[in-house]
Amino acid sequence: MAIAQRENLPATSLFRRPSATTGVWSWITTVDHKRIGILYGVTSFVFFILGGIEALLLRLQLAAPDGKVLDADLYNQLFTMHGTTMIFLVVMPMSAAFFNFFIPLMIGARDVAFPRLNAFSYWVFLLGGIFLYSSFFLGGFPDGGWFGYAPLSTESYGALPNAASRMDFWALGLQILGIASLVASVNFVTTIINMRAPGMSFMRMPVFVWMTLVVNFLLLFAMPVIAVALFQVMFDRFFGTGFFDVAMGGDPVLWQHMFWLFGHPEVYILILPAMGIVSEILPTFSRKPLFGYPFVVFSGIAIGFMGWGVWAHHMFAVGLGPVANSAFALSTMFIAVPTGVKIFNWLGTLWGGRIRFKTPMLFSLGFVAMFVIGGLSGVTHALVPHDAQQTDTYYIVAHFHYVLFGGAIFGLFAGMYYWWPKVFGRLLGERLGKLHFWLMLIGFNLTFGPMHILGLQGMARRYYRYRAEDGFTAWNFIATVGSFIIALSILVFLVNVALAHRKPKTASADPWDGRTLEWTIPSPPPEYNFAEIPTVHAVDDFWHRKYAEDKSGRAQPVPAGGSEEAESGHDGHGIHMPSPSYFPLVAALGLPLIGYGLIYQWAIAAVGAMMTLVGLYGWALEPSTEPEPAQHESTSSRVAD
Amino acid sequence: MRRATRPALASLILLATACAKNAPYDTLSPEGPIARTQDALFKPVFWIAVVVFVLVEGALVYAMVRFRDRGQEGLPRQVHGSPKLEIAWTIAPALILAAIAVPTVVTIFDLSERQPGGMKVNVIGHQWWWEYRYPDGGVVTATDLHIPTGRPVYLDLEAYEEGPVATTPAKKDEGVIHSFWPPKLAGKQDVVPGRVNRMTIQADRPGVYEGQCAEFCGLSHANMRLTVIAHSQQDFDRWLADQKRPAAQPSGGRAASGLQAFREKGCASCHAIGGVSEGLGGPNLTHLASRETFAGGTFRRTDENLEQWLRNPPGMKPGSKMPNLNLSQDEIDGLVAYLQTLK
Numbered sequence: 001m002a003i004a005q006r007e008n009l010p011a012t013s014l015f016r017r018p019s020a021t022t023g024v025w026s027w028i029t030t031v032d033h034k035r036i037g038i039l040y041g042v043t044s045f046v047f048f049i050l051g052g053i054e055a056l057l058l059r060l061q062l063a064a065p066d067g068k069v070l071d072a073d074l075y076n077q078l079f080t081m082h083g084t085t086m087i088f089l090v091v092m093p094m095s096a097a098f099f100n101f102f103i104p105l106m107i108g109a110r111d112v113a114f115p116r117l118n119a120f121s122y123w124v125f126l127l128g129g130i131f132l133y134s135s136f137f138l139g140g141f142p143d144g145g146w147f148g149y150a151p152l153s154t155e156s157y158g159a160l161p162n163a164a165s166r167m168d169f170w171a172l173g174l175q176i177l178g179i180a181s182l183v184a185s186v187n188f189v190t191t192i193i194n195m196r197a198p199g200m201s202f203m204r205m206p207v208f209v210w211m212t213l214v215v216n217f218l219l220l221f222a223m224p225v226i227a228v229a230l231f232q233v234m235f236d237r238f239f240g241t242g243f244f245d246v247a248m249g250g251d252p253v254l255w256q257h258m259f260w261l262f263g264h265p266e267v268y269i270l271i272l273p274a275m276g277i278v279s280e281i282l283p284t285f286s287r288k289p290l291f292g293y294p295f296v297v298f299s300g301i302a303i304g305f306m307g308w309g310v311w312a313h314h315m316f317a318v319g320l321g322p323v324a325n326s327a328f329a330l331s332t333m334f335i336a337v338p339t340g341v342k343i344f345n346w347l348g349t350l351w352g353g354r355i356r357f358k359t360p361m362l363f364s365l366g367f368v369a370m371f372v373i374g375g376l377s378g379v380t381h382a383l384v385p386h387d388a389q390q391t392d393t394y395y396i397v398a399h400f401h402y403v404l405f406g407g408a409i410f411g412l413f414a415g416m417y418y419w420w421p422k423v424f425g426r427l428l429g430e431r432l433g434k435l436h437f438w439l440m441l442i443g444f445n446l447t448f449g450p451m452h453i454l455g456l457q458g459m460a461r462r463y464y465r466y467r468a469e470d471g472f473t474a475w476n477f478i479a480t481v482g483s484f485i486i487a488l489s490i491l492v493f494l495v496n497v498a499l500a501h502r503k504p505k506t507a508s509a510d511p512w513d514g515r516t517l518e519w520t521i522p523s524p525p526p527e528y529n530f531a532e533i534p535t536v537h538a539v540d541d542f543w544h545r546k547y548a549e550d551k552s553g554r555a556q557p558v559p560a561g562g563s564e565e566a567e568s569g570h571d572g573h574g575i576h577m578p579s580p581s582y583f584p585l586v587a588a589l590g591l592p593l594i595g596y597g598l599i600y601q602w603a604i605a606a607v608g609a610m611m612t613l614v615g616l617y618g619w620a621l622e623p624s625t626e627p628e629p630a631q632h633e634s635t636s637s638r639v640a641d
Numbered sequence: 642m643r644r645a646t647r648p649a650l651a652s653l654i655l656l657a658t659a660c661a662k663n664a665p666y667d668t669l670s671p672e673g674p675i676a677r678t679q680d681a682l683f684k685p686v687f688w689i690a691v692v693v694f695v696l697v698e699g700a701l702v703y704a705m706v707r708f709r710d711r712g713q714e715g716l717p718r719q720v721h722g723s724p725k726l727e728i729a730w731t732i733a734p735a736l737i738l739a740a741i742a743v744p745t746v747v748t749i750f751d752l753s754e755r756q757p758g759g760m761k762v763n764v765i766g767h768q769w770w771w772e773y774r775y776p777d778g779g780v781v782t783a784t785d786l787h788i789p790t791g792r793p794v795y796l797d798l799e800a801y802e803e804g805p806v807a808t809t810p811a812k813k814d815e816g817v818i819h820s821f822w823p824p825k826l827a828g829k830q831d832v833v834p835g836r837v838n839r840m841t842i843q844a845d846r847p848g849v850y851e852g853q854c855a856e857f858c859g860l861s862h863a864n865m866r867l868t869v870i871a872h873s874q875q876d877f878d879r880w881l882a883d884q885k886r887p888a889a890q891p892s893g894g895r896a897a898s899g900l901q902a903f904r905e906k907g908c909a910s911c912h913a914i915g916g917v918s919e920g921l922g923g924p925n926l927t928h929l930a931s932r933e934t935f936a937g938g939t940f941r942r943t944d945e946n947l948e949q950w951l952r953n954p955p956g957m958k959p960g961s962k963m964p965n966l967n968l969s970q971d972e973i974d975g976l977v978a979y980l981q982t983l984k
Contacts, residue, residue: 288720289721322750326745340731341754353704353717368701369701386828389669389679
């Protein structure tokens with residue numbers, strides 16, 4: 001976009017500012033939240049494919065007794081990477097893709113509070129993921145589980161002689177990824193609190209924005225906990241400290257407390273964005289407002305708080321004693337209440353509606369239906385004495401896949417189909433979308449449904465093989481078939497994307513008759529988002545511009561409704577946007593070097609540290625927005641970053 | 642939803658899990674009072690969950706069918722919420738959960754108590770095998786845990802890196818976390834370095850109950866199984882007396898050459914055999930031939946399996962701490978013969 005001519009500016013920083021507006025360099029130096037959102041989405045989807053391939057290999061190994069596809073060592077590496085990938089490299093960043101692209105659009109802002117921090121967060125995420133995956137070529141993937149229980153993860157040697165560095169990569173990789181999440185959370189909390197359009201009070205924010213706010217507060221407090229715990233692992237591994245070493249006075253259970261004190265809020269970090277997405281889609285396709293908006297919001301906040309009080313339910317078999325186990329059994333049961341409130345409100349939204357079964361709606365309904373199953377099995381884990389039978393079995397695997405796949409992944413796909421036209425100006429095909437949904441729903445239930453039964457039959461997790469006489473064969477075979485049906489559904493999605501992107505950008509601004517502000521602007525949105533910052537008068541403000549509602553709840557279209565016309569024709573003249581920058585990438589590039597340096601050679605770490613410092617220094621000196629020659633009055637009031 | 646299909650469906654799910662004959666680890670067919678108590682807590686909650694599942698999913702499907710867009714004119718009534726309903730569906734689940742919580746807490750405390758009259762066994766988790774010590778007799782065994790029926794057995798669980806013999810006072814408090822789990826007798830209990838965790842198991846009837854390590858403990862986690870063999874008190878006492886006898890001494894032939902190989906090839910430095918060696922680190926082999934399984938409980942103690950094991954232990958159990966000793970066929974034959982005499 002032609003925002004400003006920068007040719008004749010005096011040098012205000014170490015380097016000339018990047019000026020490309022198209023091509024690779026424009027993407028590398030971009031600070032536009034929408035482009036960063038797309039980068040997040042594409043990258044996390046690539047990791048989704050990798051994590052899926054890992055899952056397929058694990059399922060192939062378990063398709064029959066005494067599987068010969070993988071050996072014990074590779075199996076352990078792959079299940080560790082599958083969990084780590086899906087949590088840290090797929091669900092979290094894919095949610096971040098939605099935060100990045102849509103939070104400013106939904107709150108009527110032109111950008112996020114800290115655009116360059118946003119770019120930094122993306123590059124740190126990408127490089128952290130690459131760092132983690134590079135371990136494959138340097139001694140093997142991490143093999144101590146995504147939960148990295150000490151002392152298995154802190155022994156300075158791996159399971160095999162050539163595996164010494166594997167868990168180093170895990171600890172450092174997660175540390176780097178944590179930085180990405182932490183800085184992003186600061187950005188989104190600030191953006192949502194400070195940059196809402198005039199009139200958008202907290203209780204007029206879309207539920208997705210609310211859930212994003214809760215998630216980012218959770219991140220803000222959870223990431224430091226895991227960071228400290230990972231520092232302890234690193235110190236134990238690199239410097240021979242004994243945080244988790246009994247012989248030196250440490251305690252392995254300390255790791256579990258810290259890990260799950262992060263890890264349980266993390267579960268809500270993974271699921272709340274999907275809950276927010278579904279809370280936007282169900283009203284749109286039921287053509288009714290969300291039932292009990294304030295209750296959905298407050299139950300989300302309640303989940304955010306209560307999520308901190310349930311960590312020890314991951315540790316019922318550790319031997320914490322009856323008092324602690326009882327306390328955490330109770331807190332675990334009662335977090336089901338706000339979760340249930342949400343489900344009932346979604347049902348209330350459907351009730352009496354005029355439901356259009358478009359693909360985003362199908363995925364949202366799939367989310368609700370599958371999440372109910374995951375929630376119910378979750379309650380049974382709180383039965384501490386029986387949890388001693390359930391924990392570390394496939395019953396747990398089934399439970400959290402119903403929550404994180406049936407929940408988070410279905411919700412994220414719902415969001416993709418829903419917002420694809422807004423992001424790319426193209427609608428994904430409905431027929432392929434529905435095929436994708438049904439294949440995924442069937443494959444999902446074939447894969448994870450039988451795992452409930454396997455778990456109750458006593459199939460333990462993290463076993464690279466089982467015996468024919470264990471009685472697990474039939475259900476495992478079915479689960480493996482199911483996993484390939486899921487893979488097929490993902491292929492259908494990719495075909496859908498490819499076909500849609502061969503067509504011209506014809507999506508209208510408001511293809512679904514939407515309710516929130518992002519549908520008021522063209523698809524895809526211009527760089528400045530809103531030619532004119534909207535003023536908000538109600539929840540679902542855009543809907544109320546299109547439909548007038550009388551006291552009895554009857555709604556009529558407003559003839560002159562919609563504000564599409566008002567937006568078109570504006571060329572963005574005079575709107576001053578943040579300028580691209582190299583420095584977020586430079587600062588981020590240093591982090592994996594520090595990681596390699598800690599593992600291999602201190603000199604590399606020094607180079608990495610220098611690089612990050614130079615990046616941060618240049619970043620600090622460089623103004624976030626290059627002044628235009630004519631010194632236009634900026635129409636946006638933004639927080640400086 | 643036809644009313645008749647609901648219980649039928651749920652029974653099917655239970656049947657699918659419970660009736661499998663070859664399900665040695667089935668958690669839903671308890672064979673002792675501890676596992677039965679745990680199961681008794683689960684079953685009613687399972688049925689409550691089934692009812693909630695049917696109601697909620699039923700309402701969802703009903704809403705999808707009843708309120709689908711049939712191309713009607715106009716918009717549906719714009720209902721924003723109902724505080725009464727919200728309060729109702731907040732309180733109703735809370736009451737159900739409170740009703741579940743009370744017996745849960747009671748059971749937690751009940752199961753944590755130890756009554757007089759039980760038998761104590763020390764259980765030690767190693768990478769990747771279980772060691773059992775009977776405090777009142779100096780009996781040390783591995784893989785197979787023998788217990789009397791009809792009385793509680795109190796297990797004190799610890800995790801060691803090495804396996805010192807019972808007489809060694811100082812122990813190395815290292816190793817990794819394991820979890821002891823014989824599903825038909827009790828749920829699992831983690832075995833954590835630096836702690837002595839407690840659990841109770843009890844069997845109703847004599848029999849063989851299989852189990853496994855449930856906490857990921859490294860490369861051969863899948864090869865860390867266990868067997869609990871329950872006897873009548875009489876038979877148990879006889880077994881215990883047998884175990885207290887020193888190891889059998891081969892009178893000659895192949896077994897005697899095996900004993901020689903055991904001494905010369907370094908086996909004795911890791912394995913204790915009563916009256917022969919006091920090795921540390923590996924399982925005590927004094928009465929190996931009285932055990933059903935060996936090497937982490939994954940393999941039956943047959944001549945063929947022992948032979949394969951001695952040829953290359955890590956080949957059979959990845960990561961095995963017992964290295965490949967490059968034994969000759971003669972040595973292997975002798976060792977197998979000798980080990981099989983250790984009744």
